[in-house]
Amino acid sequence: MAYQYVREPLLPDEYDELSNACKDPLEKMAVWTLGDTGMRVSELCSLTPSNILWQQRAFRVKGKGGPFGKKSKARVVPFSNRVRAVIEPHFALHDSFPVGVRRVQKLVKEIANRACISREVTPHVLRHTFATLFLQKGGSIAALSRILGHDRLETTAIYLNLTDMHVLQEYEQKW
Secondary structure, three states, X not given: OOOOOOOOOOOHHHHHHHHHOOOOHHHHHHHXXXXXXXXXXXXXXXXXXXXXXOOOOEEEEEEOOOHHHOOOEEEEEXXXXXXXXXXXXXXXXXXXXXXXXXXHHHHHHHHHHHOOOOOOOOHHHHHHHHHHHHHHOOOOHHHHHHHHOOXXXXXXXXXXXXXXXXXXXXXXXXX
16 A cells, blocks of 8 residues: 555644634635635635525535546535634625635645644645544544545545544543
């Protein structure tokens, strides 16, 4: 099996620090949406009002994959109340996400520095953090696979880099 680089997700406290370090609505919209939905940064930056299912509290996104990698694979991604609170005012006035992929990547790094998080934080680390927290809170790997847009559970399993401590804690809870 080929070596797979393991991205370390943020700990819950680190994610809280990152979220609290957001100063303006754009920072909150970027960090909270990425961290609370597990969306890819490209999916976030391509959002339009037609992608938002307000009544279902979900986004309809076209992500990676599909025939020939044409981003034709659509899925529904639920979002939290706090994400709704920051995206609703923006999309009431605008028809697109305000910045591009590179700017969001830079924003996340700037906010992580402001929050004094010593390790590298990227939008994909926030996707990994979402996946890890979802599973730790009792979500199923099948549901997570659908939210992340994976066709196979093996792909989602990449996000399962549980430490020995996680395994021991879960064992203690179950037995």
